[in-house]
Amino acid sequence: MGLDVNKVRxxxxxxxxxxxxxxxxxxDSACMALKPQQVIDALVAYYTExxxxxxxxxxxxxxxxTRLYDDARKDLAxxxxxxxxxxxxxxxxxxxxxxxxxxCLSLEENGKGTxxxxxxxxxxxLVKWVRLHxxxxxxxxxxxxxxTGMFNLEEFTEIVEKCEEGNFLASLNHTSNVTAAHxxxxxxxxxxxxRDGILQLDAAQSFxxxxxxxxxxxVDLFAASMHKACGPTGMGFLYGRYDLLEKTxxxxxxxxxxxxxxxxxxIKLLSPPTKFExxxxxxxxxxxxxxxxxxxxxVGMDKIQSHEKLLSRTMINNLRETLGNxxxxxxxxxxxxxxxxxxxxxxxxxxxxxxxxxxxEMKNIFLRxxxxxxxxxxxxxxLDVGTLRPSWYLYNTVEEVNIFVETLQExxxxxx
Amino acid sequence: xxxxxxxxNKFNVPTVFKMSMKDQDKTNTLxxxxxxxxxxxxxxxxxxxxESLGINECSDRIPAALAELNFQGLIxxxxxxxxxxxxxxxxxxxx
Numbered sequence: 001m002g003l004d005v006n007k008v009r010x011x012x013x014x015x016x017x018x019x020x021x022x023x024x025x026x027x028d029s030a031c032m033a034l035k036p037q038q039v040i041d042a043l044v045a046y047y048t049e050x051x052x053x054x055x056x057x058x059x060x061x062x063x064x065x066t067r068l069y070d071d072a073r074k075d076l077a078x079x080x081x082x083x084x085x086x087x088x089x090x091x092x093x094x095x096x097x098x099x100x101x102x103x104c105l106s107l108e109e110n111g112k113g114t115x116x117x118x119x120x121x122x123x124x125x126l127v128k129w130v131r132l133h134x135x136x137x138x139x140x141x142x143x144x145x146x147x148t149g150m151f152n153l154e155e156f157t158e159i160v161e162k163c164e165e166g167n168f169l170a171s172l173n174h175t176s177n178v179t180a181a182h183x184x185x186x187x188x189x190x191x192x193x194x195r196d197g198i199l200q201l202d203a204a205q206s207f208x209x210x211x212x213x214x215x216x217x218x219v220d221l222f223a224a225s226m227h228k229a230c231g232p233t234g235m236g237f238l239y240g241r242y243d244l245l246e247k248t249x250x251x252x253x254x255x256x257x258x259x260x261x262x263x264x265x266x267i268k269l270l271s272p273p274t275k276f277e278x279x280x281x282x283x284x285x286x287x288x289x290x291x292x293x294x295x296x297x298x299v300g301m302d303k304i305q306s307h308e309k310l311l312s313r314t315m316i317n318n319l320r321e322t323l324g325n326x327x328x329x330x331x332x333x334x335x336x337x338x339x340x341x342x343x344x345x346x347x348x349x350x351x352x353x354x355x356x357x358x359x360x361e362m363k364n365i366f367l368r369x370x371x372x373x374x375x376x377x378x379x380x381x382x383l384d385v386g387t388l389r390p391s392w393y394l395y396n397t398v399e400e401v402n403i404f405v406e407t408l409q410e411x412x413x414x415x416x
Numbered sequence: 417x418x419x420x421x422x423x424x425n426k427f428n429v430p431t432v433f434k435m436s437m438k439d440q441d442k443t444n445t446l447x448x449x450x451x452x453x454x455x456x457x458x459x460x461x462x463x464x465x466x467e468s469l470g471i472n473e474c475s476d477r478i479p480a481a482l483a484e485l486n487f488q489g490l491i492x493x494x495x496x497x498x499x500x501x502x503x504x505x506x507x508x509x510x511x
Contacts, residue, residue: 351459353479354502358495360483370476385460386476415500 030391042291072290097223097238149179179331231292245272341391
């Protein structure tokens with residue numbers, strides 16, 4: 001049986017609202033997903049019932065926080081099939097996770113290592129590398145991606161072969177937030193591992209939408225945010241192979257990262273994941289992250305993925321039918337190879353920002369316009385006014401997708 | 417730019433605090449200034465003008481600022497079929 005979208009929608013209070021007497025069509029989930037009541041309840045329960053630090057005080061509130069904080073890590077580890085909950089590091093978001101992941105390269109110990117990324121990378125998986133390159137700390141190789149978003153394994157192999165063995169990190173978008181294309185992660189992992197490199201995936205757009213098995217994918221580092229997966233804001237995680245995390249320097253040091261300190265120079269760092277989680281943590285966020293994966297698992301990631309394929313197919317086919325050559329949809333032609341989002345080039349006929357403003361006003365359709373934090377890719381492809389990007393999730397219906405397409409057609413009729 | 421502001425908080429207790437002017441505030445101010453000079457402009461024209469003045473802001477934030485200023489009634493908009501665009505203007509410039 002498929003996903004019961006009407007039942008799912010009852011879990012999301014934001015969808016029960018009306019704006020100007022009309023329902024809301026939320027099509028901005030690639031930026032921020034809506035939250036189910038189960039996640040909201042977990043957040044509220046922490047603040048109303050047992051607010052305390054984990055692992056520090058011996059009272060009942062603290063014990064409950066510790067237990068639920070640990071459980072959330074275990075739930076997430078099971079959800080992505082990590083071997084060990086200690087391979088999950090809580091961070092604020094994908095950006096922080098990717099920054100932390102790059103420390104696995106141990107730049108200073110091994111000399112000048114190489115980071116490989118692609119031209120469609122989100123700024124979270126690009127800006128830091130460009131900065132390090134400009135400071136002379138790394139070699140940076142950016143593999144150019146076509147507008148179809150299709151990953152060229154041969155070209156990637158050639159780049160990898162030019163890197164120093166054992167001294168490079170391939171940090172790649174698992175699913176692109178502009179081309180909607182997925183990369184062949186298992187083949188890429190083999191290519192990277194043959195030369196003893198490290199594979200890091202920016203999973204911001206994959207983790208919320210498809211079943212994940214980090215062991216099967218043979219990925220070394222896997223970075224994602226909870227806010228795109230119906231979870232709390234300001235929470236994300238880095239999965240890392242335990243042996244790799246053991247060798248990795250923390251981004252931030254301080255309380256909770258050490259077992260002991262002696263003057264003048266002696267600090268003893270704790271084991272992963274604790275050494276990476278400095279200072280008082282976002283306990284409510286972590287516990288609600290546990291509730292998030294519990295919620296997604298209860299709906300079923302296979303069902304979510306199938307439902308999104310239906311939405312993607314509907315959108316791509318209807319857009320082609322109604323608007324044809326007036327627009328260009330970035331990414332793979334085949335809807336089956338896409339995530340349920342589309343960056344649409346309006347070919348200079350209408351400004352995508354104005355379309356987004358009109359969509360909100362005309363039909364309460366909430367979506368994103370512009371560069372979607374992939375400025376470099378848009379500039380490289382001469383998409384200088386940006387693109388219009390609807391993105392769908394488990395709570396969206398085929399009817400909503402149809403309304404989006406009809407409204408875009410209507411705006412074209414008015415303005416273009 | 418660092419400003420020292422003195423203003424009462426909601427408990428009517430005078431508070432002095434240090435506040436750096438946020439980039440979004442600067443963007444809003446710039447849009448209002450530009451519309452004062454240009455009388456009316458499309459989103460594309462405003463973004464181009466802001467960029468030519470060297471605004472240190474992601475251009476994606478300008479439309480959000482326009483929508484917010486419109487919501488606050490500080491600017492208004494009409495759809496121009498001729499220009500195939502939204503025309504933004506200050507309420508006093510309308511007509």
